[in-house]
Amino acid sequence: MVMPSWTDPKLGTMKRAALWLATVVGEGSVFTKEDVKNAFPGISQADRRVRDLRDHGWQIDTNREDAGLGPHEQRFVKQGEPVWEPGKATRPSTSITQTRRREVLSKDGHFCRSCGIAPGEVYAGTYESAQIDIARRVVRQPDGSETTELVAECNRCRVGGRGTVTDLGSMLKRAAGLSGLERKMLSGWMERDRRDFSVAEAFWAEYRALPEESRAKVREAVSPPAE
Structure with a gap:
């Protein structure tokens, strides 16, 4: 099926946004909210329609998922459902009582x-x-x-x-x-809905999250003394 033009005003904003990402931005490329604003002038909800594409399997990362992005940047990672095709743009129900x-x-x-x-x-x-x-x-x-x-x-x-x-x-x-031992241990954690970590395990978790310069200092601090 031939893809329609993202500039076609007869299409809804979300469909146009999907086509713009697929044909203009391209997978793996970075775009900004300002880019969206310039591509869809006068459409106040254009950025929201871009976000709505995530509900249809489109992967669009922000700096929360990709540390290399700036606060106003997004990366079009992967295309999802071709929402411009008939029947593909129905939004999944999001209602929760x-x-x-x-x-x-x-x-x-x-x-x-x-x-x-x-x-x-x-x-x-x-x-x-x-x-x-x-x-x-x-x-x-x-x-x-x-x-x-x-x-x-x-x-x-x-x-x-x-x-x-x-x-x-x-x-x-x-x-x-x-x-049997693993089942008993896991069953206890599940019953309490909590796992109690030992001092060493808690220390290890904190160590793993440190930058390398700090990890090196901690490794030196806990190394057994030379005999």
Whole structure:
């Protein structure tokens, strides 16, 4: 099928934005909000329509996902559904009732299931407070089918996890291969919904996140003394 022109005014803004990304920007290239504004003059929601493409499998990264980007830059990573084709632009339902939202948050402990941060906590090294909301996670079932399930995630993880597919079938197979001791240990963690880390494990996690210059100093500090 021949792709229509992104300048065709008969198309909706999201379709035009998709065509603009595919034919003008190109996969792997960087663009800015100013570029979007210049491409669609007089259309106040053009940038939002670009964001809407993520709901159709388009990967568009910001500096949250790509540290090499500036605060006003985005990278068009991968094209998703050809939304300009008939029937492809129907937006997935995003409606979640307040009752369902409260239910998911309660079952998930009111914290981010990906990074563990609680609402109002400040991300390390920043002044940004976490907000916990509901994210949709695609789960591949043991029979190969895919379902969309709800999970509590913070604003950072929710953005970074878009497009992620959880392979439940693979996890269930791995669970079947666990030893009795491993099952008992994991069962305890799952029952408490918490894993208690030893001092050494907590120290290791902090060490891994350090820059190399600081890691070198820590390695020297913990090295056994020469005999």
